[in-house]
Amino acid sequence: MNSALNPGMAPVATPFFFYLLAGLAIMGGILVITRSNAVHSALSLIVTLLSVAGLYLMLYAPFVAGVQIIVYAGGIMVLFLFVIMLVNVERASKDRRFNRIWPIGLVAACTLMGLFVSAFVKGSRINDMFRDRGMLLPESSNTQQVASLLYGEVDRMGRYTLGQYTFAFEIASLLLLVAILGAVIMTKKKI
Amino acid sequence: MVPVTTLHYLVVAAALFVLGVIGVLTRRNVVIVLMSIELILNAVNLNLVAFSHMWGNLHGQLFAIFVTVDAAAEAAVGLGILIAFFRNKETINVDEIDLLKW
Numbered sequence: 046m047n048s049a050l051n052p053g054m055a056p057v058a059t060p061f062f063f064y065l066l067a068g069l070a071i072m073g074g075i076l077v078i079t080r081s082n083a084v085h086s087a088l089s090l091i092v093t094l095l096s097v098a099g100l101y102l103m104l105y106a107p108f109v110a111g112v113q114i115i116v117y118a119g120g121i122m123v124l125f126l127f128v129i130m131l132v133n134v135e136r137a138s139k140d141r142r143f144n145r146i147w148p149i150g151l152v153a154a155c156t157l158m159g160l161f162v163s164a165f166v167k168g169s170r171i172n173d174m175f176r177d178r179g180m181l182l183p184e185s186s187n188t189q190q191v192a193s194l195l196y197g198e199v200d201r202m203g204r205y206t207l208g209q210y211t212f213a214f215e216i217a218s219l220l221l222l223v224a225i226l227g228a229v230i231m232t233k234k235k236i
Numbered sequence: 237m238v239p240v241t242t243l244h245y246l247v248v249a250a251a252l253f254v255l256g257v258i259g260v261l262t263r264r265n266v267v268i269v270l271m272s273i274e275l276i277l278n279a280v281n282l283n284l285v286a287f288s289h290m291w292g293n294l295h296g297q298l299f300a301i302f303v304t305v306d307a308a309a310e311a312a313v314g315l316g317i318l319i320a321f322f323r324n325k326e327t328i329n330v331d332e333i334d335l336l337k338w
Binding site: 060063067070071074075077078083086087090093094097100101103104105106108109112113116117120121124125128129131132141142143144145146147149150151153154157158161165169198201202205206210213217220221223224225227228229230231232234 | 238239240243244245246247248250251252253254255256257258259260261262263264265267268270271272274275278281282285286288289294295297298300301302304305306307308309310311312313315316317318319320322323328329330331
């Protein structure tokens with residue numbers, strides 16, 4: 046993965062791969078919101094999720110990337126496809142694909158985009174600060190930091206989960222329990 | 237080639253976020269609205285992991301895991317509500333969900 050950690054190997058996390066994965070992710074996102082068939086949208090969403098998992102790998106977060114693939118691409122997307130199969134969308138895909146108030150929604154979303162663009166343009170001098178903080182990519186020289194970041198990552202995350210963040214962990218498990226019960230009760234015919 | 241900085245990841249995440257917002261506000265099919273919400277949560281996760289990488293610690297990644305848990309719960313409950321709604325009204329059209337409108 047890293048040329049300094051594995052001498053003799055070319056670095057994998059090059060800008061080319063970043064642009065490839067980012068382009069795939071954004072293209073998948075555009076397809077999600079423009080396809081009329083819900084199954085096509087779901088498949089495009091899988092492309093986006095896998096590309097984002099690749100971006101996590103480039104950020105040296107292999108655990109998050111694995112969770113992304115298992116939970117999103119493996120679990121949530123199966124749920125989505127199952128529901129698409131359950132509710133009959135053959136008829137729905139033939140009528141209009143946008144709702145009644147879509148111009149207002151589009152204007153609101155474009156306003157949000159303008160906010161983001163102005164924030165990024167106005168804050169571009171902070172980009173120097175970002176660069177100084179050191180993106181720990183292989184092309185940066187700070188390989189010692191990369192090695193310390195990669196070493197025992199899952200181990201340290203487990204320690205955080207059961208140490209500093211125990212309360213949040215328990216709340217998350219309670220949330221999942223409530224969600225399971227809610228989903229079961231919601232889909233029952235007679236309660 | 238310009239080295240990839242945190243800002244690049246933030247721009248990608250912002251683009252995904254805006255796409256998700258457009259999908260939520262304009263699409264007619266409730267399933268696709270829920271998928272757009274997943275897009276938004278993914279954009280937030282990308283931001284969290286990028287900042288976690290920038291600061292060189294793992295707290296952002298841990299928070300991204302919690303956001304993923306939240307997304308799973310949201311998808312399960314949302315799709316359950318969708319099935320209950322479909323059973324009552326035989327449609328999954330956003331325009332038809334107007335019982336609370338006056």
